[in-house]
Amino acid sequence: MSADPTPSGHGEPGRLLVFEGLDGSGKSTQARLMLKWLQARGYRVFFTEWNSSELVSDTIRRGKKKGLLTPTTFSLLHATDFADRFERHILPPLRAGYIVICDRYAYTAFARDAARGCDPVWVRNLYAFALPPDRVFYFRVPVATSLERKLASRQKIAYYEAGMDLGLSADVVESYQRFQNRLKREYDRLAPIDHFTVIDANRPVEQILRTVRREVRPLLAGFPTTEALTHA
Amino acid sequence: MRKTFGTRLPGMSKEHLKGYLIVLEGADGSGRTTEVDRLREWLEIQGHPVVDTGLRRSTLVSEQIDEAKQGHTLGTNTMALLYAVDFADQLENKILPSLAAGSTVLADRYIYTLMARAVVRGASRQWAERLYQFALVPDLTIFLDARSNLLLHRAIAKYGALDYWESGMDLGLSRDRFESFFRYQQLLQAEFEWMVTTYGFHRVDANRTPELVHRDVRKLVAPIYHPQLPLDDTDLAESAPDAD
Numbered sequence: 001m002s003a004d005p006t007p008s009g010h011g012e013p014g015r016l017l018v019f020e021g022l023d024g025s026g027k028s029t030q031a032r033l034m035l036k037w038l039q040a041r042g043y044r045v046f047f048t049e050w051n052s053s054e055l056v057s058d059t060i061r062r063g064k065k066k067g068l069l070t071p072t073t074f075s076l077l078h079a080t081d082f083a084d085r086f087e088r089h090i091l092p093p094l095r096a097g098y099i100v101i102c103d104r105y106a107y108t109a110f111a112r113d114a115a116r117g118c119d120p121v122w123v124r125n126l127y128a129f130a131l132p133p134d135r136v137f138y139f140r141v142p143v144a145t146s147l148e149r150k151l152a153s154r155q156k157i158a159y160y161e162a163g164m165d166l167g168l169s170a171d172v173v174e175s176y177q178r179f180q181n182r183l184k185r186e187y188d189r190l191a192p193i194d195h196f197t198v199i200d201a202n203r204p205v206e207q208i209l210r211t212v213r214r215e216v217r218p219l220l221a222g223f224p225t226t227e228a229l230t231h232a
Numbered sequence: 233m234r235k236t237f238g239t240r241l242p243g244m245s246k247e248h249l250k251g252y253l254i255v256l257e258g259a260d261g262s263g264r265t266t267e268v269d270r271l272r273e274w275l276e277i278q279g280h281p282v283v284d285t286g287l288r289r290s291t292l293v294s295e296q297i298d299e300a301k302q303g304h305t306l307g308t309n310t311m312a313l314l315y316a317v318d319f320a321d322q323l324e325n326k327i328l329p330s331l332a333a334g335s336t337v338l339a340d341r342y343i344y345t346l347m348a349r350a351v352v353r354g355a356s357r358q359w360a361e362r363l364y365q366f367a368l369v370p371d372l373t374i375f376l377d378a379r380s381n382l383l384l385h386r387a388i389a390k391y392g393a394l395d396y397w398e399s400g401m402d403l404g405l406s407r408d409r410f411e412s413f414f415r416y417q418q419l420l421q422a423e424f425e426w427m428v429t430t431y432g433f434h435r436v437d438a439n440r441t442p443e444l445v446h447r448d449v450r451k452l453v454a455p456i457y458h459p460q461l462p463l464d465d466t467d468l469a470e471s472a473p474d475a476d
Binding site for chain 2: 055056058059063068069070071072073076077079080083084086087088116117118119121122125126128129
């Protein structure tokens with residue numbers, strides 16, 4: 001028999017860990033490494049990323065390609081996508097006592113939609129059904145680092161990722177920088193309000209990894225592994 | 233400047249919206265669509281260009297909504313948000329430009345139906361209201377109020393059966409479709425009753441002939457125009473009362 005895990009703010013038996021930050025902040029890498037680490041330690045873990053519900057991902061892609069989206073429809077479509085994933089892939093595993101790792105959560109929408117000029121209070125209401133995470137890791141990097149990593153990856157910078165729809169600059173790289181600056185300001189503004197654990201992500205992967213693991217350990221005190229559950 | 237329910241759309245032009253926004257709400261079978269056609273005809277005869285709009289008509293997501301409805305698998309929040317995308321797309325690409333061009337926009341259902349559907353499926357009223365804060369406040373909202381047994385009657389007459397969604401089968405109120413239909417319509421009716429007062433709807437008794445309904449609708453519509461529309465109704469022939 002394992003001890004009862006410490007209760008969470010969201011009231012479900014599982015744990016909700018969120019990884020947030022700019023593109024190129026290393027948050028996805030850290031989220032994947034966290035998944036592997038927790039699985040290796042015998043926990044039941046579920047992983048979910050932004051923008052991945054089948055329902056609307058096609059629409060988002062099509063809308064983006066044809067430039068059909070305005071800040072409002074962009075915002076609502078992403079909220080729809082999130083709601084679908086929340087109802088399907090986040091809430092059920094949390095209820096079942098899983099550790100759920102989210103590569104981006106509602107905060108991504110708070111930052112992006114505000115950067116696009118949507119009313120932040122309105123956007124926050126859209127996501128009112130989203131449970132508060134046990135921990136939000138904000139991987140904080142300078143915009144220059146984000147851009148450097150983006151360029152080094154040789155991925156083409158996408159139109160909306162660069163905030164080209166806002167007409168900040170005709171040059172993609174310039175627009176990307178200015179848009180990421182806005183996003184960073186939003187994340188920095190949210191950090192104290194939403195109790196982010198701010199991680200200095202302008203460091204080597206191993207160092208960041210150690211910091212993140214140190215933060216997660218206390219959340220798992222008394223949390224049952226699969227083995228403990230099957231032999232209970 | 234036209235008023236919204238609380239928040240402005242980013243990029244919304246400050247241009248004066250010359251046209252009028254008229255909303256018709258009411259259950260399936262309340263005669264709403266018939267009335268939209270009549271009203272449109274009448275307004276056009278008066279020389280007012282009319283653009284009509286309704287739910288699930290956006291280019292962006294109407295197909296996704298249809299698909300989702302086939303599968304019957306979406307949660308309350310997801311469905312409500314998907315409808316909100318559809319509405320926002322039409323608001324920005326159809327309603328606002330049409331009003332700016334001076335057309336009358338006739339909305340065959342508006343945010344109210346969407347809010348009522350979400351709320352009876354468990355969404356909080358506050359959440360639903362805030363969701364649609366970006367919507368334009370209509371110049372006039374007419375609620376076609378019809379009794380449930382009349383709605384049932386018309387649904388059967390029209391489709392020969394009760395529609396899964398109009399019967400609210402997804403709510404699991406009853407496995408019996410007739411039973412479910414009545415309970416679902418009652419829940420919606422209660423939401424609408426609340427909205428009639430909160431949003432100042434104009435209620436029209438829809439348990440009557442289309443001619444009588446239309447006559448009342450004209451009386452409500454005429455005064456919102458400047459100059460007011462003439463209320464000559466000699467073209468409206470009396471006919472036998474609708475079977476009930």
